[in-house]
Amino acid sequence: MMEDKITIKKLNLYYSDFHALHDINVHIQKNEITAFIGPSGCGKSSLLRSLNRMNDLVEGCRIDGSIKLDGTDIYNGDLDVTVLRQRVGMVFQRPNPFPMSVYDNVAYGPRIHGITEKKELDEIVETSLKQAAIWDDLKDRLKKSALGLSGGQQQRLCIARALAVKPEVLLMDEPTSALDPISTSKIEELALELKKNYTIVIVTHNMQQAVRISDKTGFFLLGDLVEFGETDQLFSMPKDERTEKYITGRFG
């Protein structure tokens, strides 16, 4: 048995009075893609956003239970939130490049984390863009505004931006929901490529996407983790009746 990258234990999450996640237990393994699926409002995004504490931004959000990254609890102060977020990167539903040049977008993270030397930055920008398979598209327009790129390019730029701070885990919150089919398949290929070096957790409303790229899948419903297991198994022989109903499209 491989060691967990992230261990979620008895996690409960509340938004003020609303109990959004109930007693969640998940083991996320290194160099795998773990997918969270379920109808909207089931809590899958909330869980994802707990993993790098983006939920801290939401007023009234409260958590108990534990989330451990390589055995260190991420909520009890041993790990500063900025360090956590550097180690656990995130790609959002809507591509969100900053209103600055392509280069400055990718260099943003490294600069924040104290890298000032031009040569080093150049290198990081190049490798990150290459890793995100967009270097060839963008190498001649590094100084142009990132807002001029197409949606698919923007999303890959955002992945490059996340990779530039050398994270260990990459969280993807429905990364293709705003993209066309061609861009979507490019992002999926990219995810498969990236899992060699990174641990990936992806939230998707697209079950086919989960089947295509993930190793493990968790199915959420109304704040419960109904079922979690090998993706092949979950989709071919679901253990829970509700999972079956969902994957055969009978509700949700």
Place this chain on the structure above:
Amino acid sequence: MSRAKIKDRLMTGIFYAIGWIMLAFLLYLMLTIIFDGLKGFQWDFLGAAGNGIFNQFFNTIYLVFLSLLVSVPIGIGAGVYLAEYAKEGKFLTIFEISIESLSSLPSIVIGLFGYLAFIMWTGMSWNILAGALTISILSIPLITTETNNAIRSLPVEYKEGSLSLGATKSETIRKVLIPAAMPQILTGVIMAAGRGFGEAAALLYTSGQSTYINWQNFWKVISPSSPLNPFRSGETLALHIWAMRTEGALNPSATQIANFTSAVLVVLALLFTLVTRRISDRMRKRNNGGN
């Protein structure tokens, strides 16, 4: 036709009339002011001696510049506080009322506060710096409000994107949010500058109504006659009009000078309005155009 319909026609006519009257009146106002200004124009109005208003023009720019040095950082800082740090509660209410007070108190009241604080209690005589500080009290709320609105209207994804890379909140604010909000913040700064240009009542008892400048001393900042000395008294364009009214008897050209000064101020006001419009139009286009 029914009575209701006749009345409707009549009222529509009245509304049209009012609308066009107010547009026509503005046109008349601007044209007469500019025309009167040009009618009595003499070349020496442009100079720095005698009847010239160049010194007043310089004083105005210098004073507004000094006031922005104070009001821009504080205004932006307070705007960021309001947008990112303020929490619901008593203090926020007090803060909001303070901002509203600063922006709607009569400028003569603000001017008197400036007189009390920067002149009477420091024992100094009228000076440009006191005027600039007083004007900055008027401009801070404008810049604060614009900054707050600008930051709040940014997509939340900017903030999330930056935080998710491990940036701290203040890094996010300084490196992503403020730059992204800059065009709108700039609108606030220009509006503040415009207000400073036309303000007179707040300067009446702070920056003084006289100017003694020796342009030869330009770089000798400590010399009392150096244009750059912030501790000399300095009359602005707007105050000059006020002064010309009272000095009318002493100077036969007073009316012409004031007419010309009014024209200059109106043209400046027009310019400021156009520039702010331009910026906010461009911003709206950028925001609507998406990518």
Place this chain on the structure above:
Amino acid sequence: MDKVVQKAIAKDKRWRAVYIACGLLIVALTLLMGAFLLYQGSQTFLKAHHSVWEFLFTSDWAPLDKTGMFGGKVGAAIYIVGSLETCLLGLLICLPFAIGSAVFMTEISPKIGEKFFRPATEIYVSIPSVVYGWFGLTKLVPIIRNAFHPKMGGFSVLAASIVLAIMIFPTITTVAADAIKSVPNSYREGAYGLGATRWQVIGKVVLPAASGGILTGVVLGLARAIGEALAVAMVIGMTRSFATSLLSPTSTLTSEIAADMGNTAQGGEYNLALWSMALLLFVISIVLIILIHKLDNGKKEK
């Protein structure tokens, strides 16, 4: 922990302190302003032992103008009445135009409204008040003089009111237009559905629904009018007597302060009385500002 991280966290705390300090500074400035004016303005009553009643409700104005000498008369009623009558008359003149324009630019012709009227109101706002005053002095006063031949020339309550009306016009128009715009379309559709004409919709549905917002605009306009100093001072005539008619001159709080604050002996009774007038202006403005705040909040809660 990593050095870079520690530095970033420390820096974050420092910046947070800076932003909060800016917020505190603004509150402190406002309170300080109130405190200074309160202190300086109350000396007439504390040091020179005049009663508030005398100051507000009598019109004998003969304060002594020598440092430390008290015993004159400080009845400021002429100025208070002057301020009130010019403001209210200005408001009265302005209202039909402002509301009419607001209706015009939103309900009647939104196209002209957006394209010409909004920029026009912005230009109205941006013209400095001394320029309005100068315009009043050189154009309006002569017109009144030639039309009515009043004894004191054209310097009059009427001239001041018209200048004020022009100055508060853009404020009221903009706020009223925004209020009218925010009336939900369903209201209009409902009334049109019943066969109402446009005027009936505007008069019976839209304006009543927007009345709260329009009131905010009126109070804002009032706040601006009561505090306007130089433009009024240029055309009011500045005589020390009550106005006997619209065409006669008088003085206002602001015109008296603007004219005499610099010429009176510091610490003298005259000077102190002027500071009391400034305090009165401050208090009136604060009351109006709080009223606006209340009106705005009431709107939000609706």
